[in-house]
Amino acid sequence: MTQHIAFIGLGNMGGHMAKNLLKKDFRVTVYDLNKSAMASLKEAGAETADNAQSAVKDADVIISMLPNGAIVKSLYMGAKGLIKDISKDVLIIDSSTIAADDARAVAKACQQQGIAMIDAPVSGGTAAAEAGTLTFICGGEAAHFEAAKTVLSAMGRHIFHAGASGAGQVAKICNNMLLAIHMIGTAEALNMGAQQGLDPKVMSEIMKASSGNNWSLQVYNPYPDVMPHVPASNDYQGGFMVDLMSKDLGLSQELAAKSGSATPLGALAAQLYQIHQAGGAGGKDFSSILQLLQKH
Ligand code: NAD
Incomplete structure (x- = not known):
């Protein structure tokens, strides 16, 4: 039935x-x-x-x-x-x-x-x-x-x-902490290359074929117009909201405190997403963290 x-x-x-x-x-x-x-x-x-x-x-x-x-x-x-x-x-x-x-x-x-x-x-x-x-x-x-x-x-x-029970959430939060870290890293690298006059499309191809390759580069490029059909190429609309990533990073830090785990990069990622959220980007896709870097 x-x-x-x-x-x-x-x-x-x-x-x-x-x-x-x-x-x-x-x-x-x-x-x-x-x-x-x-x-x-x-x-x-x-x-x-x-x-x-x-x-x-x-x-x-x-x-x-x-x-x-x-x-x-x-x-x-x-x-x-x-x-x-x-x-x-x-x-x-x-x-x-x-x-x-x-x-x-x-x-x-x-x-x-x-x-x-x-x-x-x-x-x-x-x-x-x-x-x-x-x-x-x-x-x-x-x-x-x-x-x-x-x-x-x-x-x-x-x-x-x-x-x-709960193990799915623990694994998911560990994954999303890593996702935030490599998204921020990817945005930093692309932004620095672009500020040095390099084409972010070419930069992306180079890093995808090099040791910096990661999921954000492969399917979710944060730089506008490098990749079609991703939020970065649509004014950061849709996708996975900064509000939700900020929530997940908060959960990661609660988990780290409970288990006594050292997560210095997770803590920094949580701070960066909080700053981005407080600046009014809560409803944008999380790859818009690039725009926070471009402000400074
Ligand atoms: P979203 O904000 O787009 O959707 C949430 C939906 O829930 C909205 O349509 C809202 O109207 C509805 N809703 C809220 N309260 C309700 C209630 N009391 N009764 C009925 N409906 C209610 O969020 P999303 O991006 O779809 O994410 C949903 C969940 O999945 C979140 O926990 C998020 O962290 C997780 N997640 C999101 C992504 C992503 O890429 N967007 C990826 C993996 C996991």
């Missing part, structure tokens, strides 16, 4: 992910605070709901793709929290990037109600979300991870089980 999926959170990532589920013939019911995001999914064949509680009615799987942990906790555990009313057979997959402790708190509340839940944050950005080639980094019981695999495969290419 076709699985019925309730999808909550249809932003830059969730909208594409829900569309990929429809392409694989899942029945999908969606909810987002943003009406135009819902209209776009309706056009693609989804059913729409007036609130999260109605969206999850009769669902086999609930997927959430929301901005932060406070919103995720409120969705599942708040006054109208979903886990109070749903069937014990439902599988919850939270793909938002949130603190590991928040993910564990939701998983524990689910467990107390006999409901299966995994944390399954993603990597790959909006292009991978659209292409259905995301990497899913999961935490939770092995049986729940196995149960989630078919649905996750409809939206992603690489699906990892990082460990127990």
Whole structure:
């Protein structure tokens, strides 16, 4: 029987992910605070709901793709929290990037109600979300991870089980700290080369074939007009917002403090993104960190 999926959170990532589920013939019911995001999914064949509680009615799987942990906790555990009313057979997959402790708190509340839940944050950005080639980094019981695999495969290419509940979020935050560091480094190198009169396109090709090669250079160049179809070539619109990267770097520093890990570059990256955010760039894509460097 076709699985019925309730999808909550249809932003830059969730909208594409829900569309990929429809392409694989899942029945999908969606909810987002943003009406135009819902209209776009309706056009693609989804059913729409007036609130999260109605969206999850009769669902086999609930997927959430929301901005932060406070919103995720409120969705599942708040006054109208979903886990109070749903069937014990439902599988919850939270793909938002949130603190590991928040993910564990939701998983524990689910467990107390006999409901299966995994944390399954993603990597790959909006292009991978659209292409259905995301990497899913999961935490939770092995049986729940196995149960989630078919649905996750409809939206992603690489699906990892990082460990127990919260482990997906830990791995994701480590990855995003590294992403911020190499994005800033890439922007610094391209900016310096350009200020020396070099063509950023040529610089990029040189570094891609040299030891500075990295993901930001390969698929997400921060310098405008080096690469088509990336936020840098579209006035830094869409993509992964500075607000969200700043949140993730904050989570990385909380994690570092808890585990006593030395993350000096992560700390500096967190500061740089905070400065950029405070300067009014919160809604721009995170590769716009280049513009902060160009101001100085
Ligand atoms: P986004 O801000 O574009 O989308 C979030 C959506 O959630 C919005 O449409 C918003 O209206 C909706 N929303 C907020 N509160 C809600 C509520 N209470 N009920 C229903 N809908 C609600 O964010 P995004 O870029 O899609 O990111 C979503 C999550 O994925 C974040 O945790 C982010 O850190 C993570 N992430 C993003 C990227 C990326 O490249 N954008 C990559 C990997 C992970």
